[in-house]
Amino acid sequence: MNSRHAIAALVVAAVITGTAQARAETLFKIVTVKDEIIVGLNDAELSALGGNDAGAIAKAIASKGSITVWRYASKKAANGDLEQAPFAKVGVLANASLRVEPYKSPLKVLPHE
Numbered sequence: 001m002n003s004r005h006a007i008a009a010l011v012v013a014a015v016i017t018g019t020a021q022a023r024a025e026t027l028f029k030i031v032t033v034k035d036e037i038i039v040g041l042n043d044a045e046l047s048a049l050g051g052n053d054a055g056a057i058a059k060a061i062a063s064k065g066s067i068t069v070w071r072y073a074s075k076k077a078a079n080g081d082l083e084q085a086p087f088a089k090v091g092v093l094a095n096a097s098l099r100v101e102p103y104k105s106p107l108k109v110l111p112h113e
Contacts, residue, residue, distance in 0.1 A: 027040050070088070084109040086113070
């Protein structure tokens with residue numbers, strides 16, 4: 001491989017890596033008295049809510065009254081591996097008994113639209 005091809009390969013790898021990082025999802029568990037769901041937000045959505053932690057999401061829900069997020073669920077990939085994937089957009093309403101927690105999935109997490 002000559003130096004031009006090596007540089008081109010590095011640029012392509014950097015673009016692909018940068019795109020994957022920009023679309024990284026952070027998962028959270030929304031817990032109420034009745035149930036709990038896993039939701040995912042990307043860096044831009046977290047920034048728009050005012051932070052990148054569970055507290056920022058809880059504050060946004062309380063101040064806005066509701067937010068719309070992607071609900072995540074585990075599913076099988078084409079190769080048979082389990083992964084966390086976006087399932088549906090859901091609205092989360094403010095509630096006195098609502099709790100937001102960080103969630104770490106042992107599965108590969110896919111980005112949403």
